[in-house]
Amino acid sequence: MCRFWDLTLMICFSVSVMFVGGDNMTELPPPKNLTFIWETPFRLSLTWEKPEDLDHSCRVNYTVHVYSSQDCSGKSNSKRVQTLGCKLEVPNENGLCISVITNPENCEQRRNSQPMNISIAPPSVMLVKNRSNEYSHSKMKCTWIPVVDVQDLSLYYWLPRDESIKKCTPDKTIKTRGCIIHDKSLKEAMNIFYLFNGTYNGTSVSNAFKDERPVDYVKLNKPQLTIHRDEQKLLFQANGSDLDEFTKECYTYQYTISNCNKKETTLDIKSQHEVQYDPACKYRARVQVIFSKNCGEGSSDPSDEVEYGEDNDPKLPALLAVIIIPLIVSLCLLVSLVLLRRHKDIIFPKIPEPSLLFKDMLINNIRTPEELQSPAAGRLYIPFEEVVESRISLEPDTPFVPTMKNEAK
Structure with missing residues (x-):
């Protein structure tokens, strides 16, 4: 029980010492006389002096925060240095705010100082907007839209591994404003800086920009897609014309x-991609080459759509047979009846009635039972006598006696 209370008292004492010690800590003084100068449009030289009232035994370092605006808030890029100055590779696109803080290394009872800030105004005129980049095979295509009318607008670029700033020659084949950078160092560069320079209202104006590594703007040519059938499988083959700059692992196919x-x-x-083939379906396919995030970023335009097969219903033949065959039979029967009705006299000609002779032969050949027992059963056919009416009358012959009129006299 005593040990438990002793342990509790020790913990309470330690916590109280920590709080008391924390209250006794004081801030280090911030650096003095923070100044800057632009060595190049992309390189800023920052200097300051050692803080005042700093013990000789207290060793310090400095943290530099760079904000991409004139307000020292939000996201920043930090850098820690031991010296009284540093060089920053940073563009002044929207203005800058730079903050320097003094940090203790072996100073007892001292903590970080308050920041010393300096603000840098942005360019007086924004020359371009809507910038875009496309990289392929050691070439960077840069395009933009002018904001103001500047006749002598020029684009320069700088890679941190190089010392000199190079000019990008305008390309007349590009419809909008732009140029193409030809540089073998683009593929390995981690950053690239751009400088637009021109004269506006009689004053020289420049805008500096910083972009990520060029391989983050890869633009691939539109691939071609072919479809082949291999037994019960359908094979989709993507063929690209510019997939030789990077390793195969850098390309994926959507x-x-x-x-x-x-x-x-x-x-x-x-x-090559394969799927199970369904003969009852019509296939439509596109492919797009995606640059892997392990190597950079970018993609190609989707290929033209390719079709294969036809849409068919597997039950359609049986359904058509059930519907069409009875319909055809009914139609044929109807046509047959119409033709039969129209040509019945030809198909079924009229048989003429037999003459009296044939009727008489049939009647006389009918034998009664009595006639069968008569020896005259085998008599020949005796035709009936035909009665012919005669209306001819004969008159006796009388001589012709002429009458004489003169005899009376």
């Missing part, structure tokens, strides 16, 4: 395949 009103998007590390 296939968009639709069949039977179903759409599916698949990401594949291979240029």
Whole structure:
């Protein structure tokens, strides 16, 4: 029990000592006379003096915070140095705010100082907007839209590994304002800086910009897609014309395949993709080459759509047979009846009635039972006598006696 109370008292004492000691800590003084100078449009030289009232035994270092605005708030890039100055590779696009803080190394009962800030105004005129970059095979295509009318507007670029600033020659083939940088160092560069320089209202104006590494703006050519059938599988083959600058692991292929009103998007590390083939479906497919994030960023435009097969219903033949065959039979029967009605006299000609002779032969050949027992059963056919009416009358012959009128006299 005593040990428990002793341990509790020790903990309370230690905590109280920490709080008391913390209250006795004082801030270090900030650095003095913070100044800057632009050595180049992209390199800022920052200097300051050692803080006042600093013990000789107290060793300190400094933390420099750089904000991309005139307000020292938000996200910043930090850098810790031991000297009374540093050089910063930073563009002045929207103005800058730089803050320097004194940090203790072996100073007892001392903590960080308050920041010493300095503000840098942005350029008086913004020359361009909507900048875009496209990298491919040691070439960087840069385009922009002018904000103000500057006749002598020029673009310069600088890579941190180089000492000199180089000019980008305008390209007349680009419809909008732009130029193409040809430099073998682009592929390995970690950053690239741009400087637009021109004369506006009689005053020289410049705008500096900083972009990420060029391989973060990779633009690949539009691939071509072909479709082949291999037994029960359908093979999709993507063919690119500029996939030789980086290793195969840097390229991925996004296939968009639709069949039977179903759409599916698949990401594949291979240029060939296969699916099970359904003969009842029509396939429509596109492919897009994506530059892997392990190597950079970028992509190509989607390929033209390629089609394969036709949309068919597997039950359609049986359904058509059930519907069409009875319909055809009914139609044929109807046509036959119409033709039969129209040509019945030809198909079924009229048989003429037999003459009296044939009727008589049939009647006389009918034998009664009595006639069968008569020896005259085998008599020949005796035709009936035909009665012919005669209306001819004969008159006796009388001589012709002429009458004489003169005899009376």
